[in-house]
Each structure stands twice: as structure tokens, then as C-alpha cells.
Amino acid sequence: MRILLVGAGGVGDAIAKIAATRSFYDIFIVSDYDFARAEATIAWIRARHGDRVASKFLAAKIDASQAAVVAELCLNHKVTHLINAVEPKFVPTIFSAAYTAGVNYIDMAMSISEPHETDPFHKTGIKLGDGQFALHDQWERSGKLALVGCGAQPGLSNVFARYAAENLFSEIDEISVKDGGNLTVRDADGNELFAPHSSIWTTIEECLNPPVVYERSRGWYTTEPFSEPEIFEFPEGIGSLECVNVEHEEVTMLPRFIRANRVSFKYGLGREFIEVLKTLQKLGLDQTKPHRVRSAQGPVDVSPRDVVAAVLPDPAKIGPQMTGKSCVGILVTGKDLDGKDRATFLYHVADNSETMADLDAQCVVAQTAYAPVIALELMASGAWRGAGVLGPEAFDAVPFLDLMASNFGFSQKWVAQERLPASPLRHP
Structure with a gap:
């Protein structure tokens, strides 16, 4: 290879x-x-x-x-x-x-x-x-x-979905992908910074576009950005986060191979992050089409979104200033192999202190x-x-x-955590 x-x-x-x-x-x-x-x-x-x-x-x-x-x-x-x-x-x-x-x-x-x-x-x-x-x-x-x-996400979340469909569930009502963490970035004086943990270019794209939801009875459809807020309890000390609908690949990918009544993606963004994204959109700074801008060197064509990416901290370099954990997971609800109600959260958590020690890379990347x-x-x-x-x-x-x-593989623990089954969510 x-x-x-x-x-x-x-x-x-x-x-x-x-x-x-x-x-x-x-x-x-x-x-x-x-x-x-x-x-x-x-x-x-x-x-x-x-x-x-x-x-x-x-x-x-x-x-x-x-x-x-x-x-x-x-x-x-x-x-x-x-x-x-x-x-x-x-x-x-x-x-x-x-x-x-x-x-x-x-x-x-x-x-x-x-x-x-x-x-x-x-x-x-x-x-x-x-x-x-x-x-x-x-x-x-x-x-x-x-x-x-x-x-x-997508990727490991898709693997979890395939595993759940083949090994844990006889029927799947919903696959709800969950993304959340308790990451904090601080400057040299200890002040908390607004610093996206992954590419702001991609984050703007997925968060401000209409979120896509899949339902087997109606196919794919869209909603308003940040719709259907819910409080979800993330494991390993991350805690409760408000999660909202965000456009993401899993919703368009999983129904092609896995039978489920519903597939969604929800992101624990936090109020501040959502307000910043809404402000960028209101000001037109989410746009990718270049605009003519006057500069000391003369007129130049600049993409507003590229400007936002340029002035924010580089996600690849914020690891030393970051603390906390990131969780990638899916909550699957439906019937277990014996036909009983089941809700399982399959997840992987990355601790920034560990990824920095192992790879000199912040945990999200x-x-x-x-x-x-x-x-x-x-x-x-x-x-x-x-x-x-x-x-x-x-x-x-x-x-x-x-x-x-495996210890002979990549030594990355994943968990299938049982949650209390709830009545299947029904959305209009």
C-alpha cells in the first residue's frame, strides 16, 4: 500500500x-x-x-x-x-x-x-x-x-450504527448521532477564548445550512437551523448539554444501508456558539463568494468566510491551551434481539491531555x-x-x-452504554 x-x-x-x-x-x-x-x-x-x-x-x-x-x-x-x-x-x-x-x-x-x-x-x-x-x-x-x-462523525458514528443494527437491535426506531464535549481554550492569562475546535469553515457550513432529518415514512426533509433542542447527558464527566439539529453526513448516509425509522444528528454547540454563528450569518460573514475589498495594495477579492477562518485561532494549534474531553456517539432506540425495548448509547471519548501527550494533537482532530x-x-x-x-x-x-x-491495535476504548428506554420520539 x-x-x-x-x-x-x-x-x-x-x-x-x-x-x-x-x-x-x-x-x-x-x-x-x-x-x-x-x-x-x-x-x-x-x-x-x-x-x-x-x-x-x-x-x-x-x-x-x-x-x-x-x-x-x-x-x-x-x-x-x-x-x-x-x-x-x-x-x-x-x-x-x-x-x-x-x-x-x-x-x-x-x-x-x-x-x-x-x-x-x-x-x-x-x-x-x-x-x-x-x-x-x-x-x-x-x-x-x-x-x-x-x-x-461521520465515520466512527457510522461504524457504531452498523454494529448496533447487526448485533444489538432487531428493530431500530431512531439513530440519533450526538456530538458534545466540555472543551475549554484559554489564553496565557487564563481568559477563556472563543476558539472553535475544528475548522470554522466546515462548522459554518454544517451549522447554518438547513439540517436534514430522515424518516422512513417520508424520506429526507429539512428544518430550521438549531431546531428541536434537547438536553442530553454525555458520559465520562462531560455532563448535560443542549443539543440541536445540525446538517451532517450521517443522516444522508445511514439510511442507504441501515433500516431505521428515523436518523438525526444533534450537536451540543452551546448558547454562545449558536449566537456567534447567527451573528456571522446576519453580517454576511458566512458567505464563500469573494467580495472586492480595498486594501493598501489595491483592490483584492476576499471570501468573508476565509477572513473569519484567518482571524480565529487555528484549530491545529490550540491543543496546548485546551482542556477537557470530546465525545462522539450515537443513541440507538428500538427493540433488542429478544423484542424488548432498548436504548443504547455507543460512544468514544477523547481526552485532550492524552491526545496531546500521544500525538501532540488536540483531541477533536x-x-x-x-x-x-x-x-x-x-x-x-x-x-x-x-x-x-x-x-x-x-x-x-x-x-x-x-x-x-485492541492493545495490539490502536488502544482506543469504545463503550456501549445502556440507557433507560423511552417512548419513541414522534415529530410532526
Whole structure:
């Protein structure tokens, strides 16, 4: 296996560092538009693991916006598998480049959506991932696999859903993906900062778009942003958080393979974060279309969202200032294998102090980085095989979870926690 990693930012950097602890590949190319950033990742690997491990890593400069450049790098290095670890806006380009080069592909965030033109808060337009799933037959004929949405959420959450459907439940009423944490970022004087834990570009996209909900009786539909608030108790000391509907890939992915009456995604954002996002939208700072701006050097075209991303702390660099934990999980309700009511919360918690010690990476990016490396190792062993455009829910969850938790694997504990069954939620 010869791997090309596109993007050495927070998640990409963590992917390479995790991969450095494994031996299933022949070469691992770390590429980024900023060549120094790719070199820094490999320098960390050399300092932590020595020259023998670092000798399997190679740094390269890449422009992810140019499909021909990405494809050429794949061909020049005889790449077999490409990991896309850059912003979702680059998905079409890199996805196309992988197909052109004839390599297998993996990403953690899928092609972006477009709201319904006339009724965005009731009807779906182009859903997350539609642009990729539309090319399933083309990829299948090529004999190559595009494993899409394989991070933490989506990714690990999809694996949990497949495991629950096959091993814990005979009928599923609802799969409700939950994302929450008690993370705090402070400056040198101890003052709490507003610092998103993952890409603000992506956060704006998923939080301000109309959330998508799936119901088997009516299919996919949308609601207002931040709808259907509920208080959910997160485990391992995180505590109670208000969670709201947010657009996310799992809702568009899981119903394709798993039978459930309802699928939703809820994010424990917090009041302050929601108000900041609403303000950005009100001011037009969520826009991606460039605007002409006067500067000392003359007129320049600037994307408002890129400006917001530039002035906020870099999520890849806030780890030393961060404390707390992040939880990725799904609450599944329905009937157990004996036909009795069951509610199970399957989850993984990442502690920032531990991920900083192990990977020098803050916990949210580290949590996202484990799944693609685990999936690649399963592909290398033959435990996961397939062709076409598929999500993690299309594959057997047991090998993934076994490798994830094993001391000989990735030593990442996951939990299936029983909750008190409640009456199935019914929404108008």
C-alpha cells in the first residue's frame, strides 16, 4: 500500500502521526500547499519514532485545487490509496483526481450541499455526499473503492450504527448521532477564548445550512437551523448539554444501508456558539463568494468566510491551551434481539491531555484521525473489501471496533452504554 495524504493541517498531521505507529504500508506521502507544514509533520515523526519509521514518509508540495496536479503526484509515486484531509470545498477536485489516477480514495467530510431553491427549511436540495454517491457505478466499474465520510462523525458514528443494527437491535426506531464535549481554550492569562475546535469553515457550513432529518415514512426533509433542542447527558464527566439539529453526513448516509425509522444528528454547540454563528450569518460573514475589498495594495477579492477562518485561532494549534474531553456517539432506540425495548448509547471519548501527550494533537482532530487509518489497515489486510462509493456503514463493524480497541491495535476504548428506554420520539 502506497498512501498519499493530501493536507497536513490538524487532522492530516494527526493521521500521519497515528500511521507512524503502524506498519501496513510501504510509503506514506505527506503533502500540503505549505511544504514546510508537511516537513514539520515528518520531523515530529522522526523525533518521536526514529529514522527507521520516518524513512517511510515523504514530504511533497501540492495544490489541492488542481485535479491534474493531484493526479500527477499519484502517478509519479505509484500511489494506491489517497486520503483527502483538506476542506470539503476541495472534495470534487480531489475525488475526481483519485478516479483519474486509478487510486482508492478516502475522506472524512463529503461533497457539500446546496439548499432547496424555494423551500429550504422543508425540502432538501442537493444533500451532503450526493455528488459522490452519484458516481458509485462509475467507481464500481473501475474496481476502485471511494470510502467516503470516514472520520469520527461521520465515520466512527457510522461504524457504531452498523454494529448496533447487526448485533444489538432487531428493530431500530431512531439513530440519533450526538456530538458534545466540555472543551475549554484559554489564553496565557487564563481568559477563556472563543476558539472553535475544528475548522470554522466546515462548522459554518454544517451549522447554518438547513439540517436534514430522515424518516422512513417520508424520506429526507429539512428544518430550521438549531431546531428541536434537547438536553442530553454525555458520559465520562462531560455532563448535560443542549443539543440541536445540525446538517451532517450521517443522516444522508445511514439510511442507504441501515433500516431505521428515523436518523438525526444533534450537536451540543452551546448558547454562545449558536449566537456567534447567527451573528456571522446576519453580517454576511458566512458567505464563500469573494467580495472586492480595498486594501493598501489595491483592490483584492476576499471570501468573508476565509477572513473569519484567518482571524480565529487555528484549530491545529490550540491543543496546548485546551482542556477537557470530546465525545462522539450515537443513541440507538428500538427493540433488542429478544423484542424488548432498548436504548443504547455507543460512544468514544477523547481526552485532550492524552491526545496531546500521544500525538501532540488536540483531541477533536485526533479523534477524527483514527478512523481513516484503521480503515486503511483493514483494507490492507483484506478485512474490508469493496468497490464503488461507499461509507463505513457498508462494511462489517466488528473488525474495525476490535482493531480500534485492541492493545495490539490502536488502544482506543469504545463503550456501549445502556440507557433507560423511552417512548419513541414522534415529530410532526
